[in-house]
Amino acid sequence: MEKDSGKAFDLYLFKRVMAFTKPYRGTFYGTALAAILLTVFSVLTPMILKEIIDQAIPRRDGDLLFELSAWMVAVLVGQVVCQLLFTYYANWLGESVIKDMRITLFHKMIGFRMAYFSRSSLGVLVTRSVADLQRIGEIFSQGFFMIVADLLKMLAASAIMIWMNWKLAVLVFAILPLILYATRIFQRAMKVAFTEVRAQVSNLNSFVQERLTGMKIVQLFTREEIEAEKFRKINEKHQNAWLKTVWYNSFFFPIAEIVTSLAIGLVVWYGGLQNIVDAGADIAGTLFAFILLIEMLFRPLRQLADKFNTLQMGMVAAGRVFKILDTESRIEDTGTLEVSHMEGAIEFRDVRFGYEADEEVLHGISFAVKPGQKVAIVGSTGAGKSTIINLLNRFYDIHSGTILLDGKDIREYTLASLRNNIAVVLQDVFLFADTIANNIALKDPGVSIDDIEAAARQIGVHDFISSLPGGYQYNVKERGTMLSSGQRQLIAFLRAYMRNPSILVLDEATSSIDTYSEQLIQKASEKVTEGRTSIIIAHRLATVKKADTILVLDKGHIVETGTHQALLDKKGYYSKLYEAQFMVEEVA
Structure with a gap:
């Protein structure tokens, strides 16, 4: 709480x-x-x-x-x-x-x-x-x-003052409320000023981050001068906010010094007066001590507000x-089953799920995938294709129904065991600002560079990696910006292959790559999917054609199931989707 x-x-x-x-x-x-x-x-x-x-x-x-x-x-x-x-x-x-x-x-x-x-x-x-x-x-x-x-x-200084000369101590304490009052006013003013400073710092950071991230749009629409003027105004507000804190400090600390000097002056005056009135009073040492003790009492008080x-x-x-x-x-990790390898049988039984409690995305989905089978899932945007993959990995828990792997509820497996057996290649590939080798192995000490090279040769991407400066030690920079979209897909594909998964998921992994990269991906797909259960969410015709079964989704429902040719012959939803999305690609 x-x-x-x-x-x-x-x-x-x-x-x-x-x-x-x-x-x-x-x-x-x-x-x-x-x-x-x-x-x-x-x-x-x-x-x-x-x-x-x-x-x-x-x-x-x-x-x-x-x-x-x-x-x-x-x-x-x-x-x-x-x-x-x-x-x-x-x-x-x-x-x-x-x-x-x-x-x-x-x-x-x-x-x-x-x-x-x-x-x-x-x-x-x-x-x-x-x-x-x-x-x-x-x-x-x-x-x-x-x-x-x-x-x-401050407590020790006050105690020593009272012990040395209580009259001088009372004189010092009489001045104390002045600096306490000034400190209180300063504290309130600085709190407001610092609140404004933090707000302006936040605005400045947000503006700079957003413009740098969207620099391509800024330059494409020739907004350099406009954005520069906006930045000038925001920066000016930021400057004024800081100057306000400087202004308050410029007032407070001289006032605090004056009050301290006033206390010292009064002590010296009164002590000297005592010495004049009473010739036997030896107060010189006490006066020197009080001057040091006043500084010890007042200086921390001035800084206490900060x-x-x-x-x-x-x-x-x-x-x-x-x-x-x-x-x-x-996600509750209450499962106890730990397996190093699965057969790869997948079954969804009347699965219902929604990202929001009152907005269901999947409406009673049921299907089964046999071990080693290649299943393609197609449908329009928002049909629920990627949601199925999210549920299979338990990134989200279903609202009702059952998801089975090798005949057992996925909640019976530990999360680590479940996810170690499923490899996913996403359309939007994320690469860390590191070398290609580290992005593939994810710094797993059990994976050597020889293992990576051997796997790359097997799926046909070794030559591509070797052509880069430094080869496997090439640093791809933040989010892999030094590589093209197709090259990032190839790295992600090799990363998935290195895990030797029981189940392979390609989530539209070939939807935004060039022809050469696609050819490499298709070659790699044949090697990687061999003997593995594969779920393919794709728009590319060649991948869909080779699937053993195609599941057609529409608004969270499975509306058709069958092979590519059987669904075309049916002249239903898939046939219309094929004509709308795939015919142009096939002709090309």
């Missing part, structure tokens, strides 16, 4: 974030100890300075001066060491928590069912995985520990991340 993350500080979310520090409890407590020691060393400095001025110098005691100076050096070294350890390990802890949370988040997301990704913005998921988690890390490096350390310093803002933004980011972690959108 998602809690209210709009609070200034959400304790529920904070506890959930802190739960990720459990493996690093030693570091957590060590960082807290460094903060405490840092506070102790900080307040010791003005106390030692007071003793030097009040004791060593008036007495002209060189030994005492040397001893106190040595202690001063030791304290300063200890302060530097504690500051180093505190800064490093606070950041180390934050990065470690980010690492663990990012792994947990990614593991959660890759287990989501396809319906989740259909309804979610991929850009938002990327932002949650990168930018929002970085904000959470800042809770440790710039938020929580820094606030705790500053509060400890640190609380960092903490709050981290909590907001945590709320977004935990919302995803709390999402339940997984």
Whole structure:
């Protein structure tokens, strides 16, 4: 359940974030100890300075001066060491928590069912995985520990002031509300300003990403000048939003310095006045100590607003991340059957399914495929062809009916076992920004380059790959943009073949390739489909003709079943589809 993350500080979310520090409890407590020691060393400095001025110098005691100076050096070294350890390990802890949370988040997301990704913005998921988690890390490096350390310093400084001279302390505390009030106003103004900055950053990122992605359209329709002008205006808003934060900082920090100087001036004035009135009052050391203690009290207070803002933004980011972690959108993997090979018998029994609860896509589909049989599924766009494949792989669960593989309900198989036995070649091939070899093997350590080359030779694509610069080590770049559509199909075909699947699915895998690539695909198809159950969703005539059985779909119903010639002779739906879509191709 998602809690209210709009609070200034959400304790529920904070506890959930802190739960990720459990493996690093030693570091957590060590960082807290460094903060405490840092506070102790900080307040010791003005106390030692007071003793030097009040004791060593008036007495002209060189030994005492040397001893106190040595202690001063030791304290300063200890302060530097504690500051180093505190800064490093606070950041180390934050990065470690980010690492663990990012792994947990990614593991959660890759287990989501396809319906989740259909309804979610991929850009938002990327932002949650990168930018929002970085904000959470800042809770440790710039938020929580820094606030705790500053509060400890302020409390210690206040206590030492009261102990040294309560009258001077009261004078300092009387000035304190001024800087507290200024800090509060600054915090509110900066919160509004940063909200505007984040909105403008989001607009800027979205605009640039969209225009770069659609650059071909921008140039085809000669919109360069128009888009450049839009970008100028958006960039100007972004600049103004940042300048507003600079403006607030320009006001606040001089005011904070003036208030600090006012406090120091009043202390020096009142202390000097005490010394004049009471000639026996030796207050010089106390005044020097108070000047350091005032800085120790007021400086953290000036920065506290920013640190609380960092903490709050981290909590907001945590709320977004935990919302995803709390999402339940997984295919239930309750099956126990694990098989390395299937015979390949497929049966759909009265299967009903819809991507939306009230919009059914498949209306009681029933058919059977024998092991080793080649079945083609044809139909107009939206008939439900690809949906059948999605259900076979359990990317979605059916609403009713049964899907059987080798006579067993597919839910009885583990998801890994089920999907390892089914290879799919899609029309829209996705390739990673990596080498051809890694795209084929998907970095499976059990697959060697020799295995890849042998498989490529078997299906007739080795020569094509070898002709590329670097051959199997050729980097295809993001989404395989260095290859043509047909070449990407060939790589995808080889990737599927390498898995040695029991069932092969070609989802319109030859619908957008050139003639040469199609010939290679057809040659590979004969090799790959040999002895395997094959389901072919295709528009190409040659592939459909060779199918043992053709299932004709229309609006989620199987309207005809038979061989190519039998369906043509029937003069029904398939015959009309053939005449509309395939006749031109056959003549050509």
